[in-house]
Amino acid sequence: MFKIFKYSTYDLLRSRWSYVYFSFYLILGFVLLFLNSDVSKAVITIMNIIVILTPLIAIIFGVMYYYNTKEFTELLLAQPIKRSKILIGQYLGLSVSLSLSLIVGLGIPFAVYGLFMSMVIFDFFLLLVVGGFLNFIFVALAFIITLYNENRIKGFGYAILVWLLLAVVYDGVFMIILIIFKEYPLDTFSLVVTMLNPIDLSRILILLELDISVLLGYTGAVFKKFFGTGMGMLSSLTVMFVWLIIPILLMIRKFNKKDF
Amino acid sequence: MLINRYLLIISLLFYTVLYSAASTTEVCESCDYNSIQDAVDNAISGDTIIIKAGVYKEFAIRIEKEIHLIGEENSIIDGENNGTIINVSAENFSIKGLTIKNVGISYTKDYAAILVSRSKYFTIENNILRNVFFGILIEKSKYGLIRNNDISSSATHEASSGNGVHLWHCSRMRIEQNKVSNLRDGIYLEFVENSSISNNESSDNIRYGLHFMFSNNDEYFKNEFRNNGAGVAVMFSKIIKMHHNTFHLNWGPASYGLLLKEITDADIENNLFEKNTIGINIDGCSRINYTNNHFVQNGWAIKFHGGCYENIFELNNFIHNSFDLSYSSRLNDNKFEGNYWSDYNGYDLDKDGIGDVPYRPVRLFSYVVNKTPETLVLLRSLFVDIINFSEKVSPVFTPENLIDNKPIMIRINDRN
Numbered sequence: 001m002f003k004i005f006k007y008s009t010y011d012l013l014r015s016r017w018s019y020v021y022f023s024f025y026l027i028l029g030f031v032l033l034f035l036n037s038d039v040s041k042a043v044i045t046i047m048n049i050i051v052i053l054t055p056l057i058a059i060i061f062g063v064m065y066y067y068n069t070k071e072f073t074e075l076l077l078a079q080p081i082k083r084s085k086i087l088i089g090q091y092l093g094l095s096v097s098l099s100l101s102l103i104v105g106l107g108i109p110f111a112v113y114g115l116f117m118s119m120v121i122f123d124f125f126l127l128l129v130v131g132g133f134l135n136f137i138f139v140a141l142a143f144i145i146t147l148y149n150e151n152r153i154k155g156f157g158y159a160i161l162v163w164l165l166l167a168v169v170y171d172g173v174f175m176i177i178l179i180i181f182k183e184y185p186l187d188t189f190s191l192v193v194t195m196l197n198p199i200d201l202s203r204i205l206i207l208l209e210l211d212i213s214v215l216l217g218y219t220g221a222v223f224k225k226f227f228g229t230g231m232g233m234l235s236s237l238t239v240m241f242v243w244l245i246i247p248i249l250l251m252i253r254k255f256n257k258k259d260f
Numbered sequence: 261m262l263i264n265r266y267l268l269i270i271s272l273l274f275y276t277v278l279y280s281a282a283s284t285t286e287v288c289e290s291c292d293y294n295s296i297q298d299a300v301d302n303a304i305s306g307d308t309i310i311i312k313a314g315v316y317k318e319f320a321i322r323i324e325k326e327i328h329l330i331g332e333e334n335s336i337i338d339g340e341n342n343g344t345i346i347n348v349s350a351e352n353f354s355i356k357g358l359t360i361k362n363v364g365i366s367y368t369k370d371y372a373a374i375l376v377s378r379s380k381y382f383t384i385e386n387n388i389l390r391n392v393f394f395g396i397l398i399e400k401s402k403y404g405l406i407r408n409n410d411i412s413s414s415a416t417h418e419a420s421s422g423n424g425v426h427l428w429h430c431s432r433m434r435i436e437q438n439k440v441s442n443l444r445d446g447i448y449l450e451f452v453e454n455s456s457i458s459n460n461e462s463s464d465n466i467r468y469g470l471h472f473m474f475s476n477n478d479e480y481f482k483n484e485f486r487n488n489g490a491g492v493a494v495m496f497s498k499i500i501k502m503h504h505n506t507f508h509l510n511w512g513p514a515s516y517g518l519l520l521k522e523i524t525d526a527d528i529e530n531n532l533f534e535k536n537t538i539g540i541n542i543d544g545c546s547r548i549n550y551t552n553n554h555f556v557q558n559g560w561a562i563k564f565h566g567g568c569y570e571n572i573f574e575l576n577n578f579i580h581n582s583f584d585l586s587y588s589s590r591l592n593d594n595k596f597e598g599n600y601w602s603d604y605n606g607y608d609l610d611k612d613g614i615g616d617v618p619y620r621p622v623r624l625f626s627y628v629v630n631k632t633p634e635t636l637v638l639l640r641s642l643f644v645d646i647i648n649f650s651e652k653v654s655p656v657f658t659p660e661n662l663i664d665n666k667p668i669m670i671r672i673n674d675r676n
Contacts, residue, residue: 052642171643175628175635182632190637203641223637 004076004089005096012065012097021057021098025105033113042113043123046106047206050131051199055138056163058098062142063159065094067152074260087143087255091248095139099132106131123209130202133240137198138163140247147254170197187222194223195236198243205236288312296329296337297321311335311358323348331358331387339363339373348376354383361390365420372397372422373411376404384409394422395443400429405436412441415466423448423471424462427455435460445471446488449478458482468493468519469510472500481505490516491536500526508534516541517558520548528553538563539581546570552672555579560586560626569593577671578602578621582639585621587662588630596621596664600671608669619667622658624651 012018028049032042066073069090076086106128115121142159149155174193178186194200208227226232285292285299287309293299296318299309305326313334319342323329327350335357339345341364346355360373372394374384378401385407389395395411398404406425415421424440425447427433433455439462440446446462449455450473457480462469469485470492472478479501485491491507493516494500500523507517517536520526523545532554533539539558542548544567554577555561561581562573571594578584579602598614606617625644628635638644651658 048640168643168646171638171641175638175643178635179628179632182634186634190634194637200641204637207640 002089004081004086005092008069008090008093009097012093013100017061017064018097018101021061022101022105025102026108029106029109030112033109039110039113039115039118039120039124042110043120043127047127047203050102050127050134051203051206052167054102054131054134055167055199058095058135058138059142059145059159059163060156061098062094062139063146063155066090066143066146067155077260083256084252087252088248091139091143091251095136098135098139102131102135103128123206126209127206130205133244134198134202137240137243137247140244140251143251144247144254147251147258166197166199171200174200191223191226195239198240201236201239201243282306282308284308284310286310286312287316288314300325300327300329303327305352319343319345321346323353324350326350326352328354328356329358330354330356333357335359336361341365343369343371344375345372346374348374348382349378351380352382353379354385355387356383357386359388359390360392363392363394365393367419370394370397370422370426372426375399376401379404383407389424392422392424392443394426395424395440397423397426398428398430398433401433402430403432404430405434406438407434408437410439411443412439413443415443418444418467421466424465427452431455434458440469441465445469446485447471449473449475451475453477456480460484461486463487465489471495472497476500479503484508485510485517487511489514490519492517493519493521494523494526495519495521496523498524498526501529502526502531503529504531506532506534507536507539508532510536512537519543520545523548527551532556533558533561541565542568542571544568548572549574551575553577555581555584557581559583562586564588564594571595572597574598575668575672576600579671583623583626583629585662586626586630587622587659590659592659592662594662596662598666598668599664600668601664604667604669606667613669615667615669619664620652620655620658620662621664622662623648624657627657 032045033039036042073086073090077083110124115124141162145158145162146155149158178190194204204223205227208224227236285303285307287293287296287299291312296311296316300321300323303309303325308328308330311329311331313332315336315338317338317340319339323346336359337345339362341362343364345360345363355374363371363373373389373392374396376382377399380402383405384396385405387409389409389411392411392413396406396409411424413421421444423445424443425435425438427449429451431453433452435447435457437459440460441464443465444467446465446469447457447460448471452475455478457470460483462483463486465488467489469488470480470483472494474496476498482504484506487509491510510517515537517533517538518540520540521543524547526548528548529551530553534556535558537559539555539561541563543565546569548571550571550573552575556579558581560583561578563586565588573596576599578599584601584603601619601621604615604619606615606619608615624647
């Protein structure tokens, strides 16, 4: 498994797309900090980008990578290696290299602009952790989609659909429910609904760390009370883990049963 | 000519006599008087009493003569939490340079470090007031000057704390260069007319930095209000001028920079509202001109509630606020023109500095949040950006005429 992980990481680190992705974050970080050298404000802007773009790139890139390496995977399957090891190796290779691009690409500009001397280092760290989680989750989702769909066009279509559902439609439905049932106490409900979507969960986690959270009013106070405690942080990280584990298990199950 | 000269000599003589009639007494451990009350009792109108360094454990000092109380450095009056410390009912007096502490809390009486009633022409300056209930409490007085006092306490609850400078039924007062912190209201004015409040610094008060009730024709300027429950509350008052003030860091679940309630005919100019939860909260206010103000990084720059008519917003800067404007009714009788909006992304083809496309300061999300505050949890999500965009393209829910027809492209008199 480690060998496959190593090969696929090396392969990806040499690929053009990793560099594109890496330089995207690098340039983004530098431009943001150049336009506004206040590190703490740049963290807020970057939050929007991480929460929206990281999942999109991870899922598209995952689908693309799987289809491209399909022949290599089939070759590996002919060897006496356990199926799950092949899959996990490739999965980790892709997720780790994407996360590396993110962390290094954003880390360099922020370090240059004096992140380590500013107060927001914890926020930034949280941002990277959340970004890493989103990478891992959406690559797993991408692999599931590709394993179920041999047709590339269909695969890409579903990938974009899944992203749209989680990033946009989910919030739309959430908002409509909140408006319709505004007469009822909705704090626990919104807490649960937020937890169920990794993108929303990441957004709220970061928002609460920034002082913008008081804007959220009463519900915000409930959120703050929940997430602000060690217990809340722990449970939200647990939910993130659950979001990670379930797709991985689904992915392995399908891969083991699949008739190549 | 000669008569003039005689007159001059006579008047000079007259003043010398007058001056020599007023004497100066000292209060200290080894002086003739070692209690302030004794010195006051034995003084006559026009006398000056100098209080030397030392701690004087006195309270309920009554002053009913026109005398000048001057404290030297480290002259401390410790009330030991027994109640009002200096109680003045005289005109033409002054209290300077004293340190007064430990007033004591009462739920039925308004204990103050310095209580003044029915007075005229007085000066209270350079005093340090610590651990007070009310700091300086002035009733039914005129022509007073309260300058350069430093008042602080350790207020925790509204009910068990008092105000720093409290004026009731006063007129023609000047409150300048004071520092007020950790009280209930920093400066409180009730039925106060024709007065000015300037260059004060009011911070960390649990309710308001400055509070007007039923006070007309007043002016406050160049003050700083920081980290209060709400910066300034102006309620049920008319013709108040507010300019060159700084309202910042009034940040919390129910915090305002400036709270306006039932105000008419006011002018709000050249103020800076920075990092407040709500910059200005406006409720039932009419005919107010907002000019040249800067709203920077507030949660809401301006939040309108009902019954606001004929307010004019001109030449203001709205920079990086989470919401520029929240508006609850569908009718609009307020005018926005020539403001700078950092969220404006129109263009200026003819290069006259005025954007060619009107700007709509109320976004759909702000409308939705007004109806259902719970939806705020969706702040900064992609869906919200999308609906805001679509509303901007074709407004359906936000008031149609709430619009800035001449948004300017660069900000006005940049303070940075």
